[in-house]
Amino acid sequence: MRLQLPKFVLTLLVLIAALLVMLPMPAVAASSAAIRAYDDADASVKDYSGQTLLQAEFSNANLKEANFSNADLRGAVFNGSALNSANFHGANFSDGIAYITDFAGADLSDAILDSALMLKSNFRGAKVTGADFSFALLDRDQVLSLCEMASGSNPVTGVDTRESLGCR
Numbered sequence: 001m002r003l004q005l006p007k008f009v010l011t012l013l014v015l016i017a018a019l020l021v022m023l024p025m026p027a028v029a030a031s032s033a034a035i036r037a038y039d040d041a042d043a044s045v046k047d048y049s050g051q052t053l054l055q056a057e058f059s060n061a062n063l064k065e066a067n068f069s070n071a072d073l074r075g076a077v078f079n080g081s082a083l084n085s086a087n088f089h090g091a092n093f094s095d096g097i098a099y100i101t102d103f104a105g106a107d108l109s110d111a112i113l114d115s116a117l118m119l120k121s122n123f124r125g126a127k128v129t130g131a132d133f134s135f136a137l138l139d140r141d142q143v144l145s146l147c148e149m150a151s152g153s154n155p156v157t158g159v160d161t162r163e164s165l166g167c168r
Contacts, residue, residue: 049087110155132157133164143167
């Protein structure tokens, strides 16, 4: 036995569905109150070790040789920043963004970089022993370069560094 709806009910349902698809939904904006922003002038502090810097934003900051060891940097942003020889040993940079950022000579050993977006960044000479790059987005040439020196497993996640980079 098949249920048949009157034609006007079907027409009404189709009209309601079409309106729901065509009407704009209200936008929901994230609150920026929780985001701490640092620009080049504000980044004069060089020791952020052990600090909780969730969703902190460092734009075009000169953070050469800065210490972020064991810092909680989940969701942090380092766009266009200089992090040459910076210390990220044991830091958690999961879900972070580092676009066009210079990590040359940085210590990323034992860091968690899970799902981080790090395109157009430089990792020349970076230490990555024990780093977890699971689901991170890096340029192919940088991955190949990192694979040449990658070793160890992350002490927190247990993930092998070479596997997390997709090294062969």
